[in-house]
Structures are given as C-alpha cells and as structure tokens.
Amino acid sequence: MSSYWTLLKTPGVARLIGAQLTARFPFGMLSLAFLIHIEKLFDSYAAAGLVLAAMSIGQAIAGPLTSRLMGRLGMRPVLIVTMVICTASIVAMALVPLPIIGLMIIGFIAGLSMPPIQPAVRTIYPKVVNSRQLTPLFSLDASAQEIIWVLGPVIATFVAIQVSTTAGILLAAFFLVAGGIWFVALPEVGRVRIPRSRRKLGVVLKKPEVLLSTVVGFMLVAACAAVEAGVVAVFGHGSANAGWVLGIFAVGSLIGGLALGHLPIGPWALASRMLIVTIGLAVAGLFLNFWWLSGALLIAGIGIAPSFAVLFGIVSASVKFSDTAEAYGWIGTGQLIGAALGSALAGFAIDHSGAGAAIYVAAGFAALGTLIPALGRRWHPDLRGRDVSPIPDTEPISIQVS
Template structure:
C-alpha cells in the first residue's frame, strides 16, 4: 500500500476524494428513496416509475452540459449553483401529497441540476498528482465508490420503510449538501481555472479512444443493472438473500479495486477485467441456487471496480486538457443510459422468461464489450513484452480532426 500512502500525502487529495464521495451518495440512494416515497403517496409503482424516469433523463442530460461550462463560469460557480438547485429540488421531492405530474417535474429539475462534482474531481486529479500516481488515484476513486452502493440502499431501506417514507430522500439531500459544501471549500476547487474547450459541445466524441471508453462504460453499467434486477427478481424484493448477494458483490468489487489499484494498465487489462464480469454473469445464469449465485457474484464483482478504474484513467488521457471535464460528463451520461437501459431490458426479460435470461443477456452484452476492447487498440495502454516488461509500442491517443 506504499503508493496509496504516498498518494494521500499529496495536499488536498484526501479531501477531494472523500468530499466528492459524500456528495455522490444520492446516486445510490435517491432512486430507491423516491420509489418508496412516491409509491407510498400514490399506491402506484407506475407513478413512481414515471418520476424515476424523469430523474434519470435529467441526470443523463446534465452530465456533458454542466461540465462543459466550467471554463466559462468557473468550476466553483457551476458546482455551487447546481448544488443549490439540486439540493432544494431533492428536498421538495419529500413533500407529501403532491400530484404525480408535479413530482415528475421536480424530479427532472433535481436530475438536470445534478452538480458535476464527479467530472470536476476527476478533471482536477491529473493536476494534483504526478503521472506515476494517477493509476492508483483513479483506481482508489473508483473502488471507494462501492461504499455508496453498499451503505446507500441499506440506509434508505431502514429510514424510508421503518421510520418515514420521506426520510430517505431527506438523508440523500443532506449528504449531497454536506459533501458538496466541503468539496467547494477545497482550495483546489476555489482556485481551479479550467482550460478552454478545444471545440464545440460534442466535439470530444470525435475521439476514437473516448468512444470506446463510453461504450465500455455503457456495457458495465447495463450488465451490473441487469445483475441487480435479476438477483432481486430471483430471490425476492427486499429479501435477505438478494441483499446479501448484492452486498457481497459490492464488497468483492471494493477489495478488487484496491488490490489492482497500484498496477500499471496494459493493452489487455480492460479485456481481462471485463471478461471476469462476463464469466461471473454467465455462471450465475446456469443455476438459481443461492450459494452458486453468491459465488458467481463475487467473480463478477471482482471485475467491476477495476473496469471502472481503467476507463476512468483512459478518459483522462483520451482528450485535450480543456476537454477532460466534458469527456467525464459524457462518461457519466453513458453510464446512466446503461443503467436505465439495462434495468428496462432486464425487466422485460424477467417478466417473459425469468431472471436467468436477464443474467444470460447481461453476460452476452459483457462479452460483446470484451470483444470490442480486444479489437480496438486505439487509446489503450501499450502491450508489454512478456520477457522484458517494456512497452511494445508507444501509447497514442487517436483523435479525428475536424
């Protein structure tokens, strides 16, 4: 863990990582909290689904748009204004007895004003640590986020089901505000002067490297969403077995992320890590035995955080410095779309064929991502010579020029 100790000796790194982690806790809380609250208010999962769809659409739109304007208005102002609006809108979702259309509008506002704290933090990382430490930093960042998905749903379930349906939403708003204010108070954020973007909105999508990263981000998010939906459908919503499987999966992801965080990425790192997720999903699809699915979930989970760490590091290298924030905004959008699409497809497959079919489709989607990562070399780290350990070629990031 020497490199992690060295990492956190760098001024500001610990504060940025932990404050943005706290501010992003609503990512693992708000959807479930809103689902419980709206269903309690209107006794309808359809109504709750409409509200969640509006929230997801707003979050997907927000990613590239808010991070794009860092250079024009400054990181501090953009994060501060969106944080204020999003926190107020989130609190408003907890108001009882509103109509479904009004809840839907409020949810969209909360989503579209989601503060771009993750793109902001990840665009700051390259300027805070030397290149040799960036792989460890991005890996730590990706791994520690699993805490959101371990603690967040448990907190919401306890507060919303055992105390009051609105408390889960209010807890998410409180964590958003607390983490966001702490993040904004960091000197690195106050002094941040992002470089001007190199082109118009969306110009970063001409990068072959970024497009591959977005595709892999979509795949890993969709596959994870399908695994979660199939697990709940197979072992019972709210059941201890489903919760245990998902908790163990997240713990495996957390441990694996820390374990590989100090390793340098190579040409085949992404293939191996994503392949592990595919193998876990494929194994889980052949049996509904609890212990079999639990073990398969450990295998799949061991690849999730390492994949996210790899694509995060690759995103930071895929575009010019002034475009990094927007690139991370698109990355966030791709992952939100993957979660929404994976959940929707899993729901259809579960209703028609059962949870095992959803797992099979998740495995097939993941192996398609493995094939993409294996065939596309642009933007990936160089392969290593097995005997000398030296790069076989220089890592180049290919970008199309207008």
C-alpha cells in the same frame, strides 16, 4: 498497498476523496430508495424503472453541459446552483404525492441538475499528484467509490424497511447537501481553474479513445443497473437481503480495484476486466438464492473498479486538459444512459419473465462491454510505461525579433 498509503498522505488527496465520496453517496442510495418507494406506491417495477430512467436521462443530458460550464463559469458556481436545484427536486419526489408522469418530470429535473462532482474531481486529480501517481490514484478512487455501493444500498434498504421509503430518500438528500458543501469548500476546488475549451461541444467524442470509453462505460453501468433491479425483485421490498447482496457485489469491486488497480494498462486491459464481470453475471442467473447470488456477484464485482480505472486512465492520457471535464462528462452521460436503459429493460423483463430475466439482461450488457474493446483494441492506447496526465494546452507565443 504502500503506494495507496503514500497517495493518501499527499496533500489534498485524502480530503478530495472523502468529500467527493460523501457528495456522491446519494448515488448509491437513490436508485434503490426510489425503486422501493415507487414500486410500493404503484405496485409496478416497470413504473419504478421509468422514473429512474427519466432521472438518468436528465443526468445524461447534463453531463457534458455542466462539465463544460465549469470551464466558463468556474467549478464553485456551477456546483452550488446544481446542488440546490437537485436537492429541491429529490425532496419534492419524496414528499409530494404525484402520478407517474409527474415523478418522471421531476426526476428528469433532478437528473438534469445533478452536481458534476465526478468530472470536477477527475479534472483536479492531475493537479495534486505527479504523473507517476495518477494511474494508482484513479484506481484508488475507483476502489474507494465502491464504499458508496457497499454502504449505500444497505443503508437505503434498512431505512426504507425500518423507517419509511420517504426517510431513505430524504437521507440521501442530506448526504448530497453535506457532501456538496464540503467539496465546494475545499481549497483545491478554488485553486484549479479549467481552461475554456476552444472546441465545439461534442468534438472531443471524435477521439476514438473517448468514444470507446464512453460506449464501454454505457455497457458496464447498464449491467449494474439491471442487476440492481433484478436483485430487488428476487427478494422483494420487504427484505433487507437485496441490500446485502448488492453490498457484497460492491465489496467484490473494492477488492478488485485494490488487487488489480496497479497492473499496467495494455491494449487488452479493458476487455479482460470486463470479461470477469460477464462471467460472474452469467453464473449469477443460474440460481436465485441469497448465497449463490452473493458468491457470483462477488466474482462479477472484481472486474468493475478495475474497468473504471482503465476508462479514466484512457481518457486522461488522450485529451487536452481543457477538454478533460467535458470528456468525463460524456463518459458520465454514457454511463447514465446505460443506467436508464438497464433499469427500464430490467423492469419490463421482471414484469414479463421474472427476476432471473433481469440478471441475464445484465449479463448481455456486460458481454457486449467485453466484445467491443476486444474488437476495437486498436483504439485502446497502450499505457504501459506512459505518462497518463492530460495533454497540456498550448497557445501560440508571439516572438518579437529586433
């Protein structure tokens, strides 16, 4: 724990973590808020899953594009424009009566314009700490972001039930604006400039390490999205228990990140951490009551933040600095496609087979996320004792010989 306190005392680190957590706090609220809101309007979890899937697909398409644009136009212009469009779309979804197809279209626009906060901050981190601090910082960040998933679902559920589902969505929009302004105003965002990548869009995916991280991130987030839908279906939109169970799920991730985040990243690191998630989810589907789900998901959560920390470390150590934002954008795209597929499959599973089916859909995704890095461990770099900072960009230097 002392290493984490030392990190937080490093100039710029605490405010970067605080600002990006606030800006990304809506991510912990919007899925559940929209799920409850749309299910209440149309009496269908499948309809809610389709709208969430459309939003996630929009984010998936935007991920590498907006991340790459930050290297061409600068971080601040891209972040400001996307924040304005995204906020307007979310507010429209909450206030304007629309059919399912209308909600899907505006949800897609909201996803397409979601500010690329995560790629931006992951790119800034190597410039504010030294190479030895980078792996613990990724772990601290992955653990701290679980605050989003601890408080977000609880707040979204509480406001949706006690006030209205519309109020829950508008509160998420407020966090997006407040956190986005705070993040954009930080001096580190103005000081760090991403070099323009000389490669074509998507070439970075040819690196096996980036592709491995993208695919496993897809499986992990698909599992989390399916669990979220399944837990809401277990308790119904009239109970706050769903928010509490999902909050406990996130507490497990927070505990795991702080407890395991300092461990060396060897070739089995990703598979071993994903195995924890798989076991917890498989057990969770056995009994669908509050205490059993809470205990099983607490165990499953222990593997989540450490898995994310490994993903970030693999990418950071494997690509040039000019490609880091795009690489993180692709990882975000993989995760968001996973969220879309996980939500949609879970919604249909719930409508056809009940809430428990969604939990097993989640366990299936997690099992694939364990198997893939185990079979592909030769593409998993051994980072024990290695510098995980991005590879510096180099250019030919002309030397004049007299």
